Amino acid sequence: MTDERPAADAPAPEAEPxxxxxxxxxxxxxxxxxxxxxxxxxxxxxxxxVARTRGRWRLVAHDAxxxxxxEEALRGTLAARIAPVADRRVADxxxxxxGAAPRISCHTPRxxxxxxxxxxxxxxSGASARRAAESAGWTVEVAATADDGRSLVERLALLxxxxxxxxxxxxxxEAGRADQALEIAGLVAAARGGSGAPVIWAGASSLADEVxxxxxxxxxxxxxxxxPSASEEDPLPLRHALEGLLQRVxxxxxxxxxxxxxxxxxxxxxxxxxxxxxVGVDIGAHYLTWVRSDEEGAAESRVFAAGGLAAARQASGGxxxxxxxxxxxxxxxxxxxxxxxxxxRPATLPQTEDELAIVHAAVRQQLAVALEADxxxxxxxDGIDLLIGxxxxxxxxxxxxxxxxxxxxGVRPLxxxxxxxxxxxxxxxxxxxxxxxIAEGMGVxxxxxxxPLGTSVVCRGGRAGQLLMRIEIHRTGWPAIGPLxxxxxxxxxxxxxxxxxxxxxxxxxxxxxxxxxxxxxxVTASAMGGVVGxxxxxxxxxxxxxxxxxxxxxxxxxxxxxxxxxxxVPALDAAMAGVR
Amino acid sequence: MNGATxxxxxxxxxxxxxVSANAEVRPEQVLAVRRxxxxxxxxxxxxxxxxxxxxxxALLLARPGQLVEEGAPLAxxxxxxxxxxxxxxxxxxVSASDGTALIAPLGAEEPVIGHVHGRVRAVEQNAxxxxxxxVVLHGVGGTGEAVHGELTVAVHTPxxxxxxxxxxxxxxxxxxxxxxxxxxxxxTRARAMGVSGIVLGGVLDKELRDFEAIQRRRREIGGMTxxxxxxxxxxxxKVGVDPQRFAWLRSHAGRTASLFGAEGLLFVxxxxxxxxxxxxxxxxxxxxxxRRPFQGRAGVLVAELEDLHATPSGIPAxxxxxxxxxxxxxxxxxxxxDATLVAARG
Numbered sequence: 001m002t003d004e005r006p007a008a009d010a011p012a013p014e015a016e017p018x019x020x021x022x023x024x025x026x027x028x029x030x031x032x033x034x035x036x037x038x039x040x041x042x043x044x045x046x047x048x049x050v051a052r053t054r055g056r057w058r059l060v061a062h063d064a065x066x067x068x069x070x071e072e073a074l075r076g077t078l079a080a081r082i083a084p085v086a087d088r089r090v091a092d093x094x095x096x097x098x099g100a101a102p103r104i105s106c107h108t109p110r111x112x113x114x115x116x117x118x119x120x121x122x123x124x125s126g127a128s129a130r131r132a133a134e135s136a137g138w139t140v141e142v143a144a145t146a147d148d149g150r151s152l153v154e155r156l157a158l159l160x161x162x163x164x165x166x167x168x169x170x171x172x173x174e175a176g177r178a179d180q181a182l183e184i185a186g187l188v189a190a191a192r193g194g195s196g197a198p199v200i201w202a203g204a205s206s207l208a209d210e211v212x213x214x215x216x217x218x219x220x221x222x223x224x225x226x227x228p229s230a231s232e233e234d235p236l237p238l239r240h241a242l243e244g245l246l247q248r249v250x251x252x253x254x255x256x257x258x259x260x261x262x263x264x265x266x267x268x269x270x271x272x273x274x275x276x277x278x279v280g281v282d283i284g285a286h287y288l289t290w291v292r293s294d295e296e297g298a299a300e301s302r303v304f305a306a307g308g309l310a311a312a313r314q315a316s317g318g319x320x321x322x323x324x325x326x327x328x329x330x331x332x333x334x335x336x337x338x339x340x341x342x343x344x345r346p347a348t349l350p351q352t353e354d355e356l357a358i359v360h361a362a363v364r365q366q367l368a369v370a371l372e373a374d375x376x377x378x379x380x381x382d383g384i385d386l387l388i389g390x391x392x393x394x395x396x397x398x399x400x401x402x403x404x405x406x407x408x409x410g411v412r413p414l415x416x417x418x419x420x421x422x423x424x425x426x427x428x429x430x431x432x433x434x435x436x437x438i439a440e441g442m443g444v445x446x447x448x449x450x451x452p453l454g455t456s457v458v459c460r461g462g463r464a465g466q467l468l469m470r471i472e473i474h475r476t477g478w479p480a481i482g483p484l485x486x487x488x489x490x491x492x493x494x495x496x497x498x499x500x501x502x503x504x505x506x507x508x509x510x511x512x513x514x515x516x517x518x519x520x521x522x523v524t525a526s527a528m529g530g531v532v533g534x535x536x537x538x539x540x541x542x543x544x545x546x547x548x549x550x551x552x553x554x555x556x557x558x559x560x561x562x563x564x565x566x567x568x569v570p571a572l573d574a575a576m577a578g579v580r
Numbered sequence: 581m582n583g584a585t586x587x588x589x590x591x592x593x594x595x596x597x598x599v600s601a602n603a604e605v606r607p608e609q610v611l612a613v614r615r616x617x618x619x620x621x622x623x624x625x626x627x628x629x630x631x632x633x634x635x636x637x638a639l640l641l642a643r644p645g646q647l648v649e650e651g652a653p654l655a656x657x658x659x660x661x662x663x664x665x666x667x668x669x670x671x672x673x674v675s676a677s678d679g680t681a682l683i684a685p686l687g688a689e690e691p692v693i694g695h696v697h698g699r700v701r702a703v704e705q706n707a708x709x710x711x712x713x714x715v716v717l718h719g720v721g722g723t724g725e726a727v728h729g730e731l732t733v734a735v736h737t738p739x740x741x742x743x744x745x746x747x748x749x750x751x752x753x754x755x756x757x758x759x760x761x762x763x764x765x766x767x768t769r770a771r772a773m774g775v776s777g778i779v780l781g782g783v784l785d786k787e788l789r790d791f792e793a794i795q796r797r798r799r800e801i802g803g804m805t806x807x808x809x810x811x812x813x814x815x816x817x818k819v820g821v822d823p824q825r826f827a828w829l830r831s832h833a834g835r836t837a838s839l840f841g842a843e844g845l846l847f848v849x850x851x852x853x854x855x856x857x858x859x860x861x862x863x864x865x866x867x868x869x870x871r872r873p874f875q876g877r878a879g880v881l882v883a884e885l886e887d888l889h890a891t892p893s894g895i896p897a898x899x900x901x902x903x904x905x906x907x908x909x910x911x912x913x914x915x916x917x918d919a920t921l922v923a924a925r926g
Contacts, residue, residue, distance in 0.1 A: 182674075190645040195705075210637060339785075349913045
């Protein structure tokens with residue numbers, strides 16, 4: 001990495017590293033060229049050490065630890081990790097060197113913006129406005145709609161109690177006049193009093209002037225109607241307005257070092273550099289960010305401030321819905337307690353297999369919920385070349401296959417998609433650099449940036465038991481594999497090691513589709529290998545499960561077993577033997 | 581004594597503070613008053629001015645949210661004709677469909693109570709900041725309103741479950757320290773007996789939700805009086821209170837305590853420093869574990885294993901070796917441990 005200085009405006013989440021170099025470092029000793037990439041999350045801090053080794057910059061170590069442990073502990077862990085392989089001229093000074101190393105950092109926003117939402121209808125204007133707000137990094141603290149079943153007085157009391165940073169009003173179609181929208185705006189004006197919090201009107205444009213007059217001058221910002229008609233939704237202008245408002249209200253100093261923003265910048269740059277269409281999902285303790293970028297680097301992102309694992313308990317359907325996705329018998333009560341504990345102590349680790357299964361099911365659910373909430377069904381996520389998973393839960397999965405399964409099951413990327421993991425958590429810190437430096441940093445780290453998991457081939461369509469795909473796999477210098485036949489509901493994982501490419505000849509049958517505008521029957525695609533391999537998936541989009549509990553668990557267990565193929569991490573017993 | 585702790589009392593919009601900075605306040609003292617808007621009165625502006633409903637808003641002399649006085653002009657037409665407000669209240673707006681203005685009369689004054697004693701540090705727009713001479717314990721969850729009362733302990737050991745039978749009239753108005761769990765039935769009975777609040781090590785999420793649902797239904801049908809709060813100190817599930825904390829709570833039985841269920845806080849007034857917690861414990865320190873299968877159990881960290889090791893779930897992690905109080909030696913991820921430190925005396 002050529003950037004030898006700390007990012008000037010990178011805020012330190014805890015102690016800023018000393019700018020004074022320790023005296024012993026001033027001695028003419030062997031130079032240590034290293035840079036620390038740090039992503040300080042609300043629960044976990046991820047750090048990656050990039051250093052020059054044998055003339056090249058490489059990712060030499062990375063670690064994640066609870067943010068509450070502080071930076072000194074992180075440096076100690078990284079120093080211990082590289083000590084056995086470090087140049088012995090600097091081996092005894094690694095901690096100091098790490099302390100003095102340039103640092104590129106980003107962090108989770110200190111807090112989310114809090115919004116009160118008032119709209120005419122729960123299902124139409126209210127739902128559109130809520131989706132736009134929740135994907136722009138806001139949390140909706142309270143929502144009142146004209147059809148929420150409350151009396152006017154109850155609605156007023158509800159709005160008066162809440163402590164928020166801004167108010168969002170929506171309602172009325174463009175074609176007609178909605179008097180209820182004016183009434184709900186009046187209610188907000190009454191409840192808001194003189195609090196001074198900004199108001200956004202995202203309802204019928206014909207009512208904008210009347211709504212504006214209900215508040216003090218300059219209090220109301222008007223954006224295009226997020227729900228112009230019953231069948232039409234236009235959330236983009238509202239989302240952009242809310243993103244801008246969030247920055248002005250919560251973080252006027254700038255958001256470049258915010259992990260969700262930095263992650264988007266990294267994904268966009270990666271797409272621009274590689275000329276590929278990329279979707280990145282980053283799931284943390286509190287935030288869930290998903291980014292979609294075209295090959296030009298034009299990226300759109302959604303930031304769900306309450307979309308992370310800690311919010312899994314509040315997701316629609318709650319623990320019952322999650323329990324349905326467990327391949328083993330874990331009752332709903334246990335699932336509820338584990339989710340609550342995850343919320344209460346997000347920087348702890350699932351210690352038992354059951355808890356890990358619950359956490360992984362929660363990741364899958366949160367990914368699916370976020371995409372659903374934003375109106376992006378799996379069918380719209382076709383034509384993606386690369387799907388990147390980031391965040392502690394994905395990166396810390398004991399087996400890469402588990403991370404791959406969470407991604408494929410949660411996102412359901414239709415078509416042929418390469419899967420990769422930001423295992424070291426380097427994408428967000430790199431995104432905190434200047435535009436030109438991001439590309440440079442990625443170029444330097446090209447071999448270590450992502451862990452390739454493999455490639456997924458996901459199709460939809462067809463009826464139960466019907467043949468959907470016939471796939472032949474060609475690798476240079478190797479005999480062809482197949483044709484492999486996949487019937488509706490089937491899943492198969494074929495070994496395709498990292499660094500190996502393959503050409504896939506896919507024949508689609510019985511109305512199966514890999515997405516895209518054309519309903520082609522024969523498709524040829526390239527697949528990249530990875531630690532998991534080639535995932536051939538005819539389970540449909542979205543995933544469906546049998547009704548009967550035993551059947552459902554059997555199906556889920558078979559999917560888990562199909563994905564899981566690697567050796568486990570060395571067992572603890574050997575290490576324990578000496579201590580006993 | 582452990583100095584003072586700051587506490588913010590949220591003021592709903594429209595509340596009027598009745599204390600000023602530096603004032604000494606008691607737990608039951610009224611810090612502010614508010615008047616909730618009641619059922620709105622409809623004022624037929626259309627008929628008064630013979631105008632279509634769509635033109636009524638332009639005639640109003642007040643904006644929604646403004647207080648209008650009875651008899652004061654509410655609307656005026658270009659000819660100078662006026663319509664007086666029939667009641668004093670908050671103008672909610674005007675219905676463009678029928679041209680009526682909605683005025684919500686303000687109800688009786690309701691007190692905003694701080695539930696702690698101390699000194700007013702500042703009066704802000706939406707909060708009163710108090711200095712509380714006491715210590716605060718942070719829980720991991722809870723439910724219910726802010727309450728205060730005398731602290732009392734109703735179980736013999738920190739692992740004991742709080743049974744409905746342990747709650748009797750002697751607990752009325754008190755904050756009761758239970759053990760590892762309480763059922764929805766126990767919580768409902770406690771509330772019915774007039775208990776102010778319950779402090780638990782853990783509770784099943786389902787039991788807490790059931791209790792909240794019962795309270796919600798009772799509130800809807802009316803007749804529910806008094807306030808009640810529940811605080812969880814350790815986690816969800818059947819989780820005992822850390823024995824050190826339990827001993828500290830027991831030693832402070834009889835003191836005034838303030839419980840904020842929704843915020844997960846317990847203030848104990850005029851108290852000695854409680855055992856504190858610190859992440860990343862050191863070898864030899866007393867620790868408490870936070871995840872299953874050792875959730876809520878305390879012990880001593882006897883070693884930290886070198887390198888990363890797989891937990892039973894398979895996640896590679898820094899592991900500590902803990903000698904639990906029941907004599908069992910077990911590896912636990914360091915991330916799942918907190919050191920529990922007893923404050924130095926004097």
